[in-house]
Structures are given as C-alpha cells and as structure tokens.
Amino acid sequence: MRTHPIAAGALLAAALLAVTGCSSDPAPAADKPVPSASGPAPATSEAPKVDPERARLEAAVRAYSDAYFKPDGKAAYNTLSKRCQGKAGPPELFSTIVDKAAKAYGKQQIQTFRIDQLAGDMARVTYTYSVPALDQTSQPWVKEGGAWRYDGC
Numbered sequence: 096m097r098t099h100p101i102a103a104g105a106l107l108a109a110a111l112l113a114v115t116g117c118s119s120d121p122a123p124a125a126d127k128p129v130p131s132a133s134g135p136a137p138a139t140s141e142a143p144k145v146d147p148e149r150a151r152l153e154a155a156v157r158a159y160s161d162a163y164f165k166p167d168g169k170a171a172y173n174t175l176s177k178r179c180q181g182k183a184g185p186p187e188l189f190s191t192i193v194d195k196a197a198k199a200y201g202k203q204q205i206q207t208f209r210i211d212q213l214a215g216d217m218a219r220v221t222y223t224y225s226v227p228a229l230d231q232t233s234q235p236w237v238k239e240g241g242a243w244r245y246d247g248c
Contacts (some may be wrong), residue, residue, distance in 0.1 A: 149210055152218050152236060157227035160205050160222070166190075166197035176237050179248035200226055218243070 155174065162170035168190025175183060183189045207224045212219040216238040223230045237246040 140154040149213060152210060152213065152220065152243045153208055156203055156208065156220055156222065156234075156236065156245075158202070159245050163193055164197050164200065164203040168193040174245055175248070176244040176246040178237055178248055179244070182248045200229065203229060 159171060159174040161167075162174065169186060171193050172180065172183065172189045174185045175189075183192075203224045203226065206224055208220065208222045210218060210220050211233050218236045218238075219233040220236060221230075221232045221234070231247075235246045236243050238244070
C-alpha cells in the first residue's frame, strides 16, 4: 500500500500532536516549590514515605513514553484513555503514528518528571525530554479501571 505524501505528513503531524498535545507553557508560580525558611529538615532514620498512587501515576506515564518511542504502538495505544482511543482511531493507525514519531525522534526517555495535580481519578503531569519540542506541561491523565491512562487527546 502506497502512502500519499500528504497523508504521511498528516500522520507525522498527528504523532507530534499526540506527544506534544499540551502546551509547553511553564507551570504557574504557585506550583513551584517554595524553599523552607527554617532550613533543611532534621535527619531521621526513616525513609521518606512514597505515596503509592503517585508512584503508579509516574510508572504509567513512563510506560506510555517508553512504548511511544520504542516504538510499540500496541502498548502505547493500550495506555490511552477510552476517550482518546476513540479519537485515535484503530490501533493499527495509531501504531503507524507511533512508528513515524520514533523514526523522527529516535529513542527518547523522560529526563525530569513532576506531578502538578493529583485529585481522585484525575491528574496533570509535566515531564521533559532531551528534545525540548517533546516536553509536556500539565498533561492530563485519568484513572480508568484502576489504571492511569493518557487523556490528552
């Protein structure tokens, strides 16, 4: 099957939109950490407690990113919310988009990660890559069936 150059360009544009779907505007100042006026916290023998929900969210975001740039279109598609799967079209089309993005940018890994907001079954995350054009700011995620799913479509 031959791909028309315009269709191939549209697929690549859709891939970029899927990865960079949210703006890359900097987070509001209210979201930035504020240094403590009292200095560093006293050392304790206990390790800091990790919120398991935050850890699951971060793992889901990293799994989506890893699948997207591997490329593993099927795995990336399975991390989309039901709403986004409906908008992305069939898994085969989404796999084509993922393949084109991986060819355009190569293997990418998340460099920095931050949860901007986590409230119930909805979250927003910000993360960066070595290619700034791929950076995500306040990207929406939703929990469906107990699993975090990309919802930035």
